[in-house]
Amino acid sequence: MGTGQLTIDLDAIAANWTALDALSGSGTETGAVVKANGYGLGAGRVARALAHAGARRFFVAQAEEGSAIRNALGRGPEIYVFSGHMRGDTDMLGDLELIPMLNSIDQLTRHLEALPQSPFGIQLDTGMNRLGMEPGEWTAVRDVAVPRKPRLIMSHLASADEPESPQNKAQVQLFRELTSGCGIPRSLGATGGILLGADYHFELTRPGIGLYGGLPFRDARQAVQLDLPVIQTGVVLKGESVGYNATWQAPVDTPTATVGAGYADGILRGLSGKLSLWADGVECPVLGRVSMDLVVADISGLSHEPRVLSLLCPEQGIDAVAAAADTIGYEILTALGPRYARRYSGRAG
């Protein structure tokens, strides 16, 4: 098989949910964010594992994503859509009982006209300036919206992964002011907000990345292993080069292995020269440029010819790869391409 194998540990994902649920505190429910195909890991399987662990409220970015989750979970669990009620979404929202998080007066009007009996939530902008009603808009419609009993009022923190940022306190204070006395369940914290402590938990938390093993949840269990098949081995002689534009030259004769994955599979080309693959706990530095479908690694540390080299493994998690690429674990996960064979391990789901 020429494709890499991505093994997703559903028990680890379920355990991460349980741990974040415990950190959210006893008076707070813990939801689960499964947007972008469950952060690249397969929305249906991941959602079922999380439901098995106890999650009852799920969040996606777009109504179409909600449809995949509804198919996987059936009726019962609540599915919230961050982008709200967009033009063209009405049938899907109504038929699949998805709950739009309304982001503007326009969306509120559209929803109340098109689906007056259907549930909705409200998203408020408390400082991120990305999505949600501005405080002035909310003040104008609060007396229309609150009597219709929104299922949830939420906002999102911009700097939750920086506990010292004064923006966190400013946002939580504004959120309290905008929602005090409304009697509606509230949600502010995602993974980072859970870790900021009880002031940020309200009635519901919405973790995403921590479920999938990423920072800022340091105690997360790794949820993915990525093994790449060795297609060919060889020896690059002293003075020869590897890959496009000959960016690496062999200082000594170097045994190499070429594996079948590249930037088309989410191994960012910017990782050229900064990444290692692993076999049996031994580091195998990547040589030269990452190609579309191929990567070459130095296997001089190995005593045998490997069958596979691992990109994600106990020695190297998503955040280590992210640091090498000067990005975040979220991007590494969601960039994992469609060519990998996805295998699920664990009881959950």
Ligand SMILES: *Cc1c(COP(=O)(O)O)cnc(C)c1O
């Ligand atoms: C993605 C997202 C989340 C989940 O955030 P994590 O940092 O992955 O825990 C929660 N809320 C909103 C609005 C989001 O866009």
